[in-house]
Amino acid sequence: MLSERRLQVLRAIVQDYVGTEEPVGSKALTERHSLGVSPATVRNDMAALEDEGYIAQPHTSAGRIPTDKGYRLFVDKLAGVKPMTGPERKAIQNFLDGAVDLDDVVGRTVRLLAQLTRQVAVVQYPSLTRSTVRHVELLSLAPARVMLVLITDTGRVEQRMVDCPAPFGESSLADLRARLNSRIAGRRFADVPQLVQDLPDAFENEDRGTVATVLSTLLETLVEETEERLMIGGTANLTRFGHDFPLTIRPILEALEEQVVLLKLLGEAGDSGMTVRIGHENAYEGLNSTSVVSVGYGSGGEAVAKLGVVGPTRMDYPGTMGAVRAVARYVGQILAES
Numbered sequence: 001m002l003s004e005r006r007l008q009v010l011r012a013i014v015q016d017y018v019g020t021e022e023p024v025g026s027k028a029l030t031e032r033h034s035l036g037v038s039p040a041t042v043r044n045d046m047a048a049l050e051d052e053g054y055i056a057q058p059h060t061s062a063g064r065i066p067t068d069k070g071y072r073l074f075v076d077k078l079a080g081v082k083p084m085t086g087p088e089r090k091a092i093q094n095f096l097d098g099a100v101d102l103d104d105v106v107g108r109t110v111r112l113l114a115q116l117t118r119q120v121a122v123v124q125y126p127s128l129t130r131s132t133v134r135h136v137e138l139l140s141l142a143p144a145r146v147m148l149v150l151i152t153d154t155g156r157v158e159q160r161m162v163d164c165p166a167p168f169g170e171s172s173l174a175d176l177r178a179r180l181n182s183r184i185a186g187r188r189f190a191d192v193p194q195l196v197q198d199l200p201d202a203f204e205n206e207d208r209g210t211v212a213t214v215l216s217t218l219l220e221t222l223v224e225e226t227e228e229r230l231m232i233g234g235t236a237n238l239t240r241f242g243h244d245f246p247l248t249i250r251p252i253l254e255a256l257e258e259q260v261v262l263l264k265l266l267g268e269a270g271d272s273g274m275t276v277r278i279g280h281e282n283a284y285e286g287l288n289s290t291s292v293v294s295v296g297y298g299s300g301g302e303a304v305a306k307l308g309v310v311g312p313t314r315m316d317y318p319g320t321m322g323a324v325r326a327v328a329r330y331v332g333q334i335l336a337e338s
Contacts, residue, residue, distance in 0.1 A: 002073075013065075016029065018316055026040075081325060113308075114233045123230065124230050136218065147161055
């Protein structure tokens with residue numbers, strides 16, 4: 001275990017390196033921070049931190065920079081989440097409140113996160129498997145053609161065309177709509193198949209084929225993999241950190257194009273807590289020079305998806321964590337009210 005003083009020295013090194021982009025020396029540390037000890041003592045502490053792998057000497061300069069292990073300890077022990085100021089919170093709320101639908105909410109969230117953190121922002125669309133049905137609408141487009149509209153509690157809207165095996169009258173359509181909503185409105189997607197399996201039996205023989213076709217389309221909509229959708233913004237921010245990436249940003253750009261990689265980085269939607277993956281903790285090799293800060297968002301107490309940012313390991317962790325958490329909270333409120 002590191003002593004409290006050495007933890008202080010590590011905190012000061014991280015803060016200075018993030019702020020100045022320059023390797024940090026013992027003289028600068030004692031001048032900028034009230035460590036209460038001499039430069040010689042700080043040098044000894046830095047030597048100990050280096051021996052234990054928390055800091056490293058990048059080249060022949062006298063300064064040191066944090067390693068992935070150093071950033072990890074900083075985040076776990078030393079970095080409080082920086083709260084947003086009142087004006088910042090108000091700006092977030094005003095920007096997100098103008099959204100007109102789910103796509104707009106996600107789009108605005110990505111732009112806002114990228115602007116606040118000056119990193120690459122990633123927002124996952126709410127997972128259908130974690131959603132509940134708000135309403136099912138059935139609209140007659142022709143005697144044997146119906147539009148099915150599924151609306152979820154997260155504001156997501158899915159539309160499907162249904163070609164029916166026989167003409168289906170308005171009264172039968174209204175009956176099916178009413179019966180469907182009485183059974184599944186407010187229920188989890190996972191429960192729907194069991195709730196509607198005997199519904200065709202409630203209709204006349206000539207209508208049962210059409211009812212079964214509509215239900216089949218509904219169930220297909222529930223299980224389709226459209227839930228694994230992401231939106232990314234602020235990729236150009238990577239160019240501001242060229243010197244933070246040892247070779248090139250190409251591997252990072254390639255990783256950002258792989259939705260599967262990003263979904264794994266964000267983690268399971270059900271885990272609503274803050275996650276910070278630093279450097280080599282990211283399993284994908286192309287992202288070994290980056291950190292990923294993510295958190296769950298949703299209406300009520302359960303996360304329906306994740307959002308976060310990707311940036312260099314030399315990141316303002318308290319500020320980034322604060323921004324990500326604040327934006328997630330407001331998006332959850334919008335979903336709850338939509």
